[in-house]
Amino acid sequence: MRKLSNLLFVSSNIHKFKEAKVILDSFDISIQFFKLNLEEIQSNSLKEIALKKAQNAFSKCKKPLIIEDDGLYIDYLDGFPGPYSSYVYKTIGNQGILDLLKKNRDAKFISNITYCDQKNLESFEGKLDGCISKSEKGTGWGYDPIFIPKNTKKTFAELIDKNNLSHRYKALKKFSSWYLNK
Numbered sequence: 001m002r003k004l005s006n007l008l009f010v011s012s013n014i015h016k017f018k019e020a021k022v023i024l025d026s027f028d029i030s031i032q033f034f035k036l037n038l039e040e041i042q043s044n045s046l047k048e049i050a051l052k053k054a055q056n057a058f059s060k061c062k063k064p065l066i067i068e069d070d071g072l073y074i075d076y077l078d079g080f081p082g083p084y085s086s087y088v089y090k091t092i093g094n095q096g097i098l099d100l101l102k103k104n105r106d107a108k109f110i111s112n113i114t115y116c117d118q119k120n121l122e123s124f125e126g127k128l129d130g131c132i133s134k135s136e137k138g139t140g141w142g143y144d145p146i147f148i149p150k151n152t153k154k155t156f157a158e159l160i161d162k163n164n165l166s167h168r169y170k171a172l173k174k175f176s177s178w179y180l181n182k
């Protein structure tokens with residue numbers, strides 16, 4: 001039976017919501033989009049950023065919610081852009097990243113899903129290893145055209161089953177088992 005839920009997904013990014021909705025529907029959790037530009041603290045820790053982002057969102061929405069904070073960590077760049085991924089995408093973009101890379105193209109995508117209500121503040125992390133393609137491939141949002149998950153040859157933008165293996169899927173799966181047993 002579908003769990004009735006007025007759970008909000010608070011974000012400025014509709015693409016993140018759309019994917020999260022498909023994934024959470026498969027776990028029988030329904031969510032609604034609450035569009036908000038959330039202030040982010042500066043920190044090297046995705047979890048620290050996410051916890052503050054969730055508390056900030058809760059102080060505005062006053063309803064049970066989740067937020068998501070993502071980072072693309074590139075080995076050759078010592079983990080950069082990591083927590084600065086949103087800023088880097090808006091500034092140098094995918095081509096800027098491709099221009100920076102030489103031989104080692106290993107990277108990982110991390111998603112932190114944080115839940116907040118009156119009583120709870122809980123974080124869940126999903127990590128996906130992969131590498132950065134040599135050029136942009138496929139049409140997708142954000143870093144989709146340049147991120148190739150491990151054990152595949154296609155970028156996120158080219159894959160048809162991104163939502164079954166992504167960093168977002170892994171974090172939401174952990175969140176779902178906690179949420180449904182809460």
Ligand code: ITT
Nearest residue numbers: 011012013038068069070085086089141142143144
């Ligand atoms: P919020 O309002 O929810 O913070 P945002 O777009 O600023 O939205 P993040 O800081 O969490 O989101 O994301 C960091 C960057 O990583 C941002 O540029 C996203 O577009 C990108 N990103 C995150 N997940 C992605 C995915 O699955 N595919 C492609 N790009 C992704």
